[in-house]
Amino acid sequence: MSAFRQFPRHSRRSFLKGTGAAFAGLVLSPRFALAEEDKKLSFYNYDTYIGETTLDDFKKATGIEVKLDLFADGDELFTKLKAGNPGYDVIVPTSNVVERMVKANMIMALDHAKIPNMKNIDPAFLNPSFDPGRKYSLPYQWGTVGIGYRKSKVEGVPDSWKFLLDDEKYAGRVALLGDQEHTIGAALKYLGFSYNSTNIDELNKARDLLIKGKKIVKKYADDNGQDLLAQGEVDLTMEYNGDIAQVMAEDDDLAYVIPKEGSNVWEDTIAIPTGAPHPENAHAFINFIFDGEVGKGITETIHYATPNAAAKALMDEAYRNNAAIFPPADALAKCEYSAYLGEEAVKVRDGIWTAVQAA
Amino acid sequence: MEDWKTNRSVFWTLATPGTFWLVLFFLVPLAFLFVLSFSDKAIIDGQMSINDYDYFTGISNYLRSLNSDIISIFMRTIWWSFLATLACLLIAYPIAFGICFAPEKWRPLLLMLIVLPFWINLLIRTYALIAVLRTQGVINSALGFAGLGPFEILGTSFAVIFGLVYVYMPFMVLPLYATIERLDKSFLEASLDLGGTQFQTFRNITLPLTMPGIVTGVVLVFIPCLGTFLTSELLGGTSSWMIGNVIQNQFGPANDWPFGSALSLLLMYATFGVLALRSLLQRNSKGVDV
Amino acid sequence: MAELLKPGQGPLDYGKRRWLQAVFAVTLFVLYLPIFVLIAYSFNVQNRSGVWKGFTLENYAKAWNNSDLMSALLNSLTIAFISTIFATIIGAMIAVLLWRFRFPGKPAYEGAMALPIVIPEICMGVAMLLFYARTGMMTGMTHLSWPFNLGTIIIAHIAFCFPFVAVVVRSRLVGFNRQLEEASKDLGASEWQTFTRILIPYMMPGLIAGALLAFTLSLDDFVITFFTSGPETVTFPVKIYSMVKTGVKFEVNAASTILILITVVATVIAMKFQAPEQSGH
Numbered sequence: 001m002s003a004f005r006q007f008p009r010h011s012r013r014s015f016l017k018g019t020g021a022a023f024a025g026l027v028l029s030p031r032f033a034l035a036e037e038d039k040k041l042s043f044y045n046y047d048t049y050i051g052e053t054t055l056d057d058f059k060k061a062t063g064i065e066v067k068l069d070l071f072a073d074g075d076e077l078f079t080k081l082k083a084g085n086p087g088y089d090v091i092v093p094t095s096n097v098v099e100r101m102v103k104a105n106m107i108m109a110l111d112h113a114k115i116p117n118m119k120n121i122d123p124a125f126l127n128p129s130f131d132p133g134r135k136y137s138l139p140y141q142w143g144t145v146g147i148g149y150r151k152s153k154v155e156g157v158p159d160s161w162k163f164l165l166d167d168e169k170y171a172g173r174v175a176l177l178g179d180q181e182h183t184i185g186a187a188l189k190y191l192g193f194s195y196n197s198t199n200i201d202e203l204n205k206a207r208d209l210l211i212k213g214k215k216i217v218k219k220y221a222d223d224n225g226q227d228l229l230a231q232g233e234v235d236l237t238m239e240y241n242g243d244i245a246q247v248m249a250e251d252d253d254l255a256y257v258i259p260k261e262g263s264n265v266w267e268d269t270i271a272i273p274t275g276a277p278h279p280e281n282a283h284a285f286i287n288f289i290f291d292g293e294v295g296k297g298i299t300e301t302i303h304y305a306t307p308n309a310a311a312k313a314l315m316d317e318a319y320r321n322n323a324a325i326f327p328p329a330d331a332l333a334k335c336e337y338s339a340y341l342g343e344e345a346v347k348v349r350d351g352i353w354t355a356v357q358a359a
Numbered sequence: 360m361e362d363w364k365t366n367r368s369v370f371w372t373l374a375t376p377g378t379f380w381l382v383l384f385f386l387v388p389l390a391f392l393f394v395l396s397f398s399d400k401a402i403i404d405g406q407m408s409i410n411d412y413d414y415f416t417g418i419s420n421y422l423r424s425l426n427s428d429i430i431s432i433f434m435r436t437i438w439w440s441f442l443a444t445l446a447c448l449l450i451a452y453p454i455a456f457g458i459c460f461a462p463e464k465w466r467p468l469l470l471m472l473i474v475l476p477f478w479i480n481l482l483i484r485t486y487a488l489i490a491v492l493r494t495q496g497v498i499n500s501a502l503g504f505a506g507l508g509p510f511e512i513l514g515t516s517f518a519v520i521f522g523l524v525y526v527y528m529p530f531m532v533l534p535l536y537a538t539i540e541r542l543d544k545s546f547l548e549a550s551l552d553l554g555g556t557q558f559q560t561f562r563n564i565t566l567p568l569t570m571p572g573i574v575t576g577v578v579l580v581f582i583p584c585l586g587t588f589l590t591s592e593l594l595g596g597t598s599s600w601m602i603g604n605v606i607q608n609q610f611g612p613a614n615d616w617p618f619g620s621a622l623s624l625l626l627m628y629a630t631f632g633v634l635a636l637r638s639l640l641q642r643n644s645k646g647v648d649v
Numbered sequence: 650m651a652e653l654l655k656p657g658q659g660p661l662d663y664g665k666r667r668w669l670q671a672v673f674a675v676t677l678f679v680l681y682l683p684i685f686v687l688i689a690y691s692f693n694v695q696n697r698s699g700v701w702k703g704f705t706l707e708n709y710a711k712a713w714n715n716s717d718l719m720s721a722l723l724n725s726l727t728i729a730f731i732s733t734i735f736a737t738i739i740g741a742m743i744a745v746l747l748w749r750f751r752f753p754g755k756p757a758y759e760g761a762m763a764l765p766i767v768i769p770e771i772c773m774g775v776a777m778l779l780f781y782a783r784t785g786m787m788t789g790m791t792h793l794s795w796p797f798n799l800g801t802i803i804i805a806h807i808a809f810c811f812p813f814v815a816v817v818v819r820s821r822l823v824g825f826n827r828q829l830e831e832a833s834k835d836l837g838a839s840e841w842q843t844f845t846r847i848l849i850p851y852m853m854p855g856l857i858a859g860a861l862l863a864f865t866l867s868l869d870d871f872v873i874t875f876f877t878s879g880p881e882t883v884t885f886p887v888k889i890y891s892m893v894k895t896g897v898k899f900e901v902n903a904a905s906t907i908l909i910l911i912t913v914v915a916t917v918i919a920m921k922f923q924a925p926e927q928s929g930h
Contacts, residue, residue, distance in 0.1 A: 069883055358428035377746070478861075486901070630768070
């Protein structure tokens with residue numbers, strides 16, 4: 001299944017200001033013994049998906065200069081690295097992309113001994129299905145896919161995919177993600193199947209549902225559904241929780257819900273691609289990211305759920321109790337990770353997605 | 360024109376850098392794509408490989424493009440490109456005509472006013488259009504004051520075609536301006552003096568004489584329209600994929616580079632068809648050459 | 650129709666026709682409205698609702714202080730500048746070649762030269778990516794220090810820009826009076842002297858127009874740049890694209906306005922520079 005097209009990330013700088021101050025006094029001892037590598041690191045990430053001062057602080061602590069390059073969605077990351085690593089040291093692939101990249105030998109195994117701050121990671125994240133034992137990747141941020149909506153324009157809580165896929169009640173006021181993984185996944189969930197189904201009958205049913213549901217949908221959004229919602233272009237949108245959390249902070253009329261049929265839980269990981277020119281620096285950087293204070297700085301800027309327990313403990317109540325960021329356990333229990341399903345399945349899903357677009 | 364043998368050293372000096380660059384940094388890379396279009400993902404241990412290919416396995420990728428979904432997207436692409444080109448022509452012709460018959464000192468300024476937006480980044484322009492076309496955007500707000508609307512413009516096929524016209528219009532104005540400007544006005548005077556009406560003069564004199572400009576403009580607008588993916592992605596709704604989006608998808612989420620290569624090459628052949636048609640039309644016309 | 654003309658208006662004074670003026674005015678309005686809206690919004694107080702909340706210069710301050718954005722702009726301008734120089738020289742040589750010589754296989758040669766113009770960007774982007782990866786050029790060049798790490802992008806930009814320059818310059822050459830060249834040679838001027846003193850001055854408006862086109866194409870390009878860039882080489886369109894896609898737009902409006910200003914000023918200067926040359930023909 002093709003992964004990607006995950007989020008464009010967001011994390012508005014405007015979200016929480018003054019993160020920098022938290023770091024003013026932070027000095028780490030330069031104990032990152034760096035073999036003879038240049039003091040350089042190339043970091044390939046979503047735009048503004050890192051703390052405002054994290055990279056500068058890392059330079060202060062270790063003398064290593066981090067150069068940031070950007071991709072707009074996960075498929076760009078995969079496409080770019082597929083033909084060979086042009087020189088990236090640290091990347092941020094989503095869970096199913098990790099699985100695919102590991103299968104294609106595009107990711108290097110991590111040396112856990114060089115990442116003592118792994119102790120800060122919530123143990124719940126240490127043995128995921130897509131990377132058993134965390135050999136290749138560590139959790140960076142996680143979240144869910146659900147429905148963002150405008151309370152005043154919707155009756156009650158639209159806690160079902162029905163309102164986005166099957167019920168004409170809100171026709172023309174709905175946006176779905178223009179992402180085959182999630183839109184097909186949501187349709188499968190609504191029909192009672194797995195998000196990761198590879199059963200052709202089930203997939204065909206999902207296709208028919210999506211084609212029939214096109215009259216409800218105004219746009220397959222490029223992960224800017226939160227803006228369409230904030231601007232009043234649509235009243236319901238399928239989106240990543242962090243995006244909706246950001247607009248909710250500016251507009252009390254907006255809310256987020258995970259549909260009762262279940263949905264997707266995703267995890268962005270941090271990994272080192274094969275052929276990275278500065279693997280020592282990369283390990284040092286990853287270790288730095290999992291420091292409690294550093295993790296707090298990142299979370300305060302981008303406002304996603306952090307798997308860094310030490311960082312979470314340092315955050316305020318408002319963040320820790322935000323239901324849009326940390327969903328209730330029973331809702332979460334019905335969510336699935338996206339798995340990498342193999343190239344044949346990707347091909348089938350792509351055919352279905354093309355059929356939906358062509359209809 | 361002289362034969363290349365008359366001055367070989369000059370010929371080779373002029374030809375070498377460009378030919379070298381074209382071959383090494385364009386044709387050779389394109390050959391990679393060509394080879395890939397006849398290949399398939401390798402099957403290793405019974406599983407389709409992510410990254411390895413079996414080369415020269417046949418034309419399966421081309422056969423796959425005969426799929427009805429792909430064909431209907433292809434038809435949609437051609438239809439929308441046609442409409443956008445037609446709209447460009449109908450708007451650009453009077454404009455180019457108006458500029459050519461404006462006082463001479465005004466002409467460069469008027470031309471520049473029309474062409475200037477073209478120099479602004481395509482992405483920025485498309486993005487600017489979104490703010491204008493939104494349901495609560497500028498146009499609908501203005502209509503709201505007049506008690507009309509709001510109209511759903513964004514996310515419709517109209518929005519995509521409008522976007523294409525907006526983006527590619529200068530490509531039409533420039534060649535039209537170039538031909539109309541060189542048009543011998545005495546022909547028009549003669550026709551009018553001899554009692555022809557304005558319409559007859561236009562149909563029988565102006566139009567045929569400016570045909571080369573029209574053909575060039577049509578080609579210059581139609582071809583980039585065919586390869587569009589950004590405009591349809593950003594302005595379109597749920598049924599707005601054009602063939603460019605399908606190709607984009609093959610090199611992105613679908614990770615099916617062989618199929619993407621085959622579709623790219625088919626698109627390229629389609630543009631060759633348009634160009635061949637152009638040279639055919641131009642050979643038969645007697646107008647002012649551009 | 651003639652009877653409809655106002656006093657003092659000749660039958661060929663189409664420029665004075667009201668309806669033509671109206672079409673012109675409406676078109677200009679539609680062309681510029683989005684751009685002015687974008688510029689206006691760049692002064693809007695940040696908010697996601699798209700509603701006017703008040704005037705501010707904060708977005709500009711943010712854009713200016715956003716070092717990523719500024720280095721992306723510097724990268725883009727550097728790439729555009731170097732590509733333009735090479736593309737203009739190579740393109741002009743090809744233009745002269747095609748205009749001056751007859752040679753076997755010329756139609757095919759011309760067709761090949763037109764390929765970069767007609768091929769969809771994504772095909773070329775992926776082809777270049779495959780090429781750089783398989784030949785090892787990608788890893789070879791991206792480790793160099795700035796600006797040499799921009800090399801892969803620059804090479805690709807030259808490849809798609811120079812055929813455009815060739816087309817523009819060639820259309821200028823069509824009007825050249827070849828007797829001038831012959832006269833020059835008859836008077837004892839060498840090939841080189843004729844070229845620099847007769848042909849180049851004549852080509853100048855075409856060269857400027859071609860260079861300007863190359864510069865804009867390079868500055869504008871997103872797709873091919875994306876596929877040919879390595880680490881540390883984010884360009885302005887790549888940055889804008891990721892910002893727009895993720896819905897980060899306040900600084901985008903401000904930065905876009907700055908870029909619009911740069912392009913407009915460059916175009917106006919080039920047009921001014923070009924104007925006196927044109928009177929010669």
